[in-house]
Amino acid sequence: xxxxxxxxxxxxxxxxxxxxxxxxxxxxxxxxxxxxxxxxxxxxxxxxxxxxxxxxxxxxxxxxxxxxxxxxxxxxxxxxxxxxxxxxxxxxxxxxxxxxxxxxxxxxxxxxxxxxxxxxxxxxxxxxxxxxxxxxxx
Numbered sequence: 001x002x003x004x005x006x007x008x009x010x011x012x013x014x015x016x017x018x019x020x021x022x023x024x025x026x027x028x029x030x031x032x033x034x035x036x037x038x039x040x041x042x043x044x045x046x047x048x049x050x051x052x053x054x055x056x057x058x059x060x061x062x063x064x065x066x067x068x069x070x071x072x073x074x075x076x077x078x079x080x081x082x083x084x085x086x087x088x089x090x091x092x093x094x095x096x097x098x099x100x101x102x103x104x105x106x107x108x109x110x111x112x113x114x115x116x117x118x119x120x121x122x123x124x125x126x127x128x129x130x131x132x133x134x135x136x137x138x
Contacts (some may be wrong), residue, residue: 011085013092020089024082029074037068051081054088 011020028043040048044067051060059080066072099105129135 011089013089014096015089017086020086021082024078024085027078032072032074033067033070036070040067047077047081051084055080055084059084
């Protein structure tokens with residue numbers, strides 16, 4: 001995932017499965033290993049790190065072995081990574097969709113947030129006025 005592509009450089013928890021697939025498939029890769037057990041380039045290591053976070057140990061081991069044996073196919077690797085990312089983000093994505101449809105919940109959350117922010121701001125202003133000696137004017 002490139003650092004210079006804006007939204008294409010990261011996967012949001014709210015991204016749809018199709019968007020996740022597109023972003024993962026566009027991720028930077030290389031021509032593949034040319035000798036067994038060679039060190040991974042940074043972009044490839046990043047993809048393996050993502051896979052380690054979202055895939056089963058067996059899946060990761062399969063692709064590690066394929067890389068180390070110079071038989072890895074990055075297309076297959078990225079497809080698997082995308083599907084595993086979709087599964088890993090599904091519960092959060094579902095909750096985001098549920099909450100975004102509940103206008104009363106959103107309205108109440110905004111109101112409560114504004115009240116808390118106002119309380120905090122009043123407390124801070126009171127402390128600042130006290131520190132700089134303006135309490136007697138308020």
